[in-house]
Amino acid sequence: MTEFNYKTCTGCSLICEDILFPDAVSGSFSHAKNLCRKGQAHYKALFSERAEPLVEGSEVSLDQAIEKAAEILRKARAPVIYGWSNCTLEAQEAGLALAAKIGAFVDDPSSYCEGQLMERILSGKIPSCTLDDVRNFADTTIFWGSDPSSTQPRHLSRFSYFPRGEKRQKSYEEERTCIVVDVRESPTAKLCPNTTYRVMPGEDLQFLEAVLAVLEGKIPRFGDKKKMIELGSIIKKTEYGVIFPGPAMLDSLRDQMDRFEELVRRLNEVTTFKVVPMTGQYNSRGFSQLLFDRTGRVKGVRFAASGEAAAEAPSLVEAVKGADGILVLGSDPLLDLPIGLARAFAAAPIIAIDPRLSLTADVARVVIPSAISGLETGGTALRTDGVKVTFEPSIKSDHLADEQILTRIMEEI
Amino acid sequence: MAVDVKVVTYRDIFQYGAEKMGLHSEEYLKLSASIILDKQDMARLGVAEGGKVTVENELNRIVVNATASADKPHPGLAFMIKSPWSNQLEGDESCLPGVAGVRGIRAKVSPSTEGITQMDEILQRLRA
Numbered sequence: 001m002t003e004f005n006y007k008t009c010t011g012c013s014l015i016c017e018d019i020l021f022p023d024a025v026s027g028s029f030s031h032a033k034n035l036c037r038k039g040q041a042h043y044k045a046l047f048s049e050r051a052e053p054l055v056e057g058s059e060v061s062l063d064q065a066i067e068k069a070a071e072i073l074r075k076a077r078a079p080v081i082y083g084w085s086n087c088t089l090e091a092q093e094a095g096l097a098l099a100a101k102i103g104a105f106v107d108d109p110s111s112y113c114e115g116q117l118m119e120r121i122l123s124g125k126i127p128s129c130t131l132d133d134v135r136n137f138a139d140t141t142i143f144w145g146s147d148p149s150s151t152q153p154r155h156l157s158r159f160s161y162f163p164r165g166e167k168r169q170k171s172y173e174e175e176r177t178c179i180v181v182d183v184r185e186s187p188t189a190k191l192c193p194n195t196t197y198r199v200m201p202g203e204d205l206q207f208l209e210a211v212l213a214v215l216e217g218k219i220p221r222f223g224d225k226k227k228m229i230e231l232g233s234i235i236k237k238t239e240y241g242v243i244f245p246g247p248a249m250l251d252s253l254r255d256q257m258d259r260f261e262e263l264v265r266r267l268n269e270v271t272t273f274k275v276v277p278m279t280g281q282y283n284s285r286g287f288s289q290l291l292f293d294r295t296g297r298v299k300g301v302r303f304a305a306s307g308e309a310a311a312e313a314p315s316l317v318e319a320v321k322g323a324d325g326i327l328v329l330g331s332d333p334l335l336d337l338p339i340g341l342a343r344a345f346a347a348a349p350i351i352a353i354d355p356r357l358s359l360t361a362d363v364a365r366v367v368i369p370s371a372i373s374g375l376e377t378g379g380t381a382l383r384t385d386g387v388k389v390t391f392e393p394s395i396k397s398d399h400l401a402d403e404q405i406l407t408r409i410m411e412e413i
Numbered sequence: 414m415a416v417d418v419k420v421v422t423y424r425d426i427f428q429y430g431a432e433k434m435g436l437h438s439e440e441y442l443k444l445s446a447s448i449i450l451d452k453q454d455m456a457r458l459g460v461a462e463g464g465k466v467t468v469e470n471e472l473n474r475i476v477v478n479a480t481a482s483a484d485k486p487h488p489g490l491a492f493m494i495k496s497p498w499s500n501q502l503e504g505d506e507s508c509l510p511g512v513a514g515v516r517g518i519r520a521k522v523s524p525s526t527e528g529i530t531q532m533d534e535i536l537q538r539l540r541a
Contacts, residue, residue, distance in 0.1 A: 041430035049435050150426045183421050183516075184492055185484045200490070201419055201517035248421075252516040317505050334539055335436070336495075338503035339473055346539045359436065359497065363540060 008391035009035060010086070010282040010374025011042030012152045013384035014131075014159075017391065036153035043375065046395070049357040051369040062368070066405065069327070069351040069366045070412030076325030079104040080348075082316075083331030085281030088379030091402035092287050095329065096294060098410050100307035105319040108287050109331060111299040113247050114277050116257045118288045119298045121277065126264050129242065129274040131158070131385045136165035140238040142179045145204070146246025146278045149187035152384070160242070161191070167240075177234055181207060183248060197223065197231065204252035208263050211235070215266055241273040247280075276385050281330070282374060283381035320344045327351045327409075329402055330373065334359035353405055371399035379403075414524065416454045419517035420468070420502065422495040437532050445496035446477040446529050450522065451488045455481050460524050467525040470518065473501040473538070475530040479522075491522065497535045 007019040020033040035043065053065035060068075073079055081104045084092055099106045110118060120126040134141065141160045148155035156162055161178050164171045172178070180189040180196045181204075189196040199207045203222070210220035214232030219225060235241065243264070253260055267273035279285050288298040295301050295309035302313040313319075320326065321344045328350055334342045335358060345360070352364035355372045371377045376397035380390045400408075431440035448468060450458075458479075460466055466479045468491075475498050482492070493499040502518045 037426055038429055041433040044430075045433040048433070147423065150424050153426060183490070184423065184487075186423070187426075198485070201421055204516075248423075248516065335432075335497060337500060338505055339501050339538065340505040342497075342500060342539055343541065357436070359536065359539070362536060 007394040008374060008389065009039040009042060010381070010391075011036070011039040013279040013282050013284060014152050014154055015282055015374075015381055015383045015389045015391070016154060016158070017389060019394075021394075038153050043394075045356060046372060046375060051352075051354050051357055051361055051367050053369055054361075054364070054367040056365060062400070065366050065368045066408050067412055069368060070409050072325045072349050072351060072365065073098075073102055073327060073409065074413050076102070076323075078319070078322050078324050080319050080323040080326045081106045081329070082108065082320075082326060082333060083329045084108045084287040085110070085279075085284040086330035087283060087287075087373050087402045088377065088381055089283065089286045089290065090379045091329070091373065091406060092283070092290050094403040094406040094410075096290065098327075098406055098413075100303045101410060102413065103303050103305045104327075105300070105302045105313060105323075106291070107300050107316045107319065108284065109280065109336065110284055110288055111316050114245075114250055114279060114284075115288070115299040116254065117245055117250055117260075117275070117277055118285070119292070120257065120261060121275065122289065122292045122298060125261055126275050127268065127273070128276055128385070130387050131155075131160070131276065131383070132387070133274070134242050134276065135159045135163050135168070137167050137240040138165075138242045139168065139175055140177045140179065140234060140241040142181065142241065142243045143188055144181040144243055144245050145249025145252065146244050147182065147186040147188045148244070148278070149191075151246075151278065151280070156188070156191070160244070177238075179231070179234070181249070195231075195234070197227070199223075202252055204249050205256050205259060208253070208259055212263060212266060215270060235267065236270055238271050238273070241267065241271060243273065243275045244278050245275065246278050279384045283330075285384055285386055286380075286382035289382055289386065317341055317344070320348065323348045325349050325351070327353070328360050328364070329353040329370075329406075332358040332360045334363065353402060355399065368405055369399060370405055371397045371401050373402060377401040414458055415521045416450075416457055416489070416523075418450070418454065418489055418491040418520055418522050420448070420491045420493050420499065420520050421517050422493050422499045422503075425494040428494045428496065442529070442532065443478075444494055445498050446475070447480060447493070448477050448522070449480050449482045449492040451486060451490065452481045453486060453488045454491070454522070455479060458522065458524050465525040465527065465529065466522050467527070468502060468520050468522050470502050470520040472504060475501050476525045476527045477529060490517075491520075497532070498530060501530075501535065501538070
């Protein structure tokens with residue numbers, strides 16, 4: 001009997017556990033099975049642009065880099081630890097222990113993206129489900145401001161559109177309806193041109209109110225009225241619907257998430273409707289859950305000298321602008337953030353724990369190279385739907401794991 | 414001649430691959446230093462496919478290649494793959510939770526004869 005040695009890909013928040021490398025003995029990933037284009041790039045990154053230990057731009061030993069990092073954080077009066085999303089739960093635990101020890105402000109990219117949605121899901125205000133439930137039961141999936149074909153490439157094939165599930169044996173041919181709400185014709189929207197709803201920037205609330213109107217049997221005041229009424233009919237016929245909100249929708253509805261909560265409540269009076277987040281990095285959900293379990297919040301927490309979370313915390317912008325030492329791990333904020341905030345990061349003494357060269361590592365006072373989380377180190381993480389995944393490293397590496405580096409920094413402090 | 418646009422950013426799987434091969438790679442530059450404009454806006458600017466345009470607002474200015482949109486007409490709306498180039502034009506308010514949604518970056522687009530904004534220049538701006 002053939003034994004398959006499945007590997008896990010941490011290229012996105014689906015954390016696919018069915019990756020096979022027939023040529024792994026020769027060190028080649030070129031004939032990998034089940035690896036998507038994004039996963040392929042993630043694995044290829046193992047062999048390009050790896051970081052070296054640096055202090056002030058000069059090559060040093062790993063020990064010297066760790067000592068310098070500890071020195072900066074020991075002296076810092078307003079330290080910040082930022083990133084986390086590309087780290088295992090074990091590394092996130094170690095990082096939070098360090099944050100509590102030094103009284104740091106902690107935050108991750110979800111702070112300004114899916115944070116408000118995640119808080120509502122984790123606190124039970126918005127009903128959610130697993131992606132396995134989506135595969136087995138969902139007959140209507142709504143990608144609102146999200147584009148899984150680009151961000152979670154196997155989302156549609158493993159869970160939300162193409163697979164045959166327990167109650168969905170006729171799948172996309174007959175039983176599943178895919179709806180896209182977006183400002184542009186995204187690759188996902190091309191799958192379902194007749195059920196794509198075009199919403200211009202800032203019009204998401206109007207779209208939401210129009211959906212509520214058609215559910216009440218009223219004439220919608222937004223968009224193509226006939227098409228909106230058809231959407232109402234699809235929703236009313238739905239047995240198990242799922243909304244996947246993406247950054248475009250969350251950005252647009254940032255101060256109106258109560259209305260989204262109301263929409264989901266109303267949908268559940270009509271039929272069953274769940275909401276599953278589309279987190280960006282592979283363990284973004286893990287950090288949100290960990291921080292929520294620890295502090296009751298999913299974003300922007302300041303730890304007091306006592307190690308407890310302070311009642312009040314500044315915004316990420318305020319915290320970074322006042323920081324005198326920033327530890328960045330599992331993220332590249334200079335690549336992702338707007339110019340003003342990215343400059344504020346660059347102006348502070350940064351310690352970058354990073355497996356690869358990055359813009360943040362480029363301006364960092366200290367660079368500590370790490371193993372690529374999930375590929376060169378094992379551990380656990382939460383998939384975008386909250387399912388816990390345990391994995392072994394795909395290949396052996398001499399690099400230290402994030403949690404080992406964090407533990408050594410803590411010992412030095 | 415200039416056209417006022419709202420720039421919406423999005424994620425692209427090909428740019429992700431280019432990023433993993435190197436932030437200073439030609440492929441990453443090509444995919445990031447690029448803006449998709451409505452065909453009508455391209456015509457108004459007199460810019461041909463792949464022509465250079467300046468995209469600027471009160472925060473910054475960048476020079477990128479322009480591509481005509483294959484989508485339905487959307488004059489005044491432009492698209493860029495999220496990258497350090499688009500970040501040059503984005504304000505910090507997009508990182509403040511709970512404030513009104515600011516979907517889209519307001520900018521002015523005009524034809525350019527300057528060179529494409531390079532990654533090294535972006536790094537200098539970040540360090541400034």
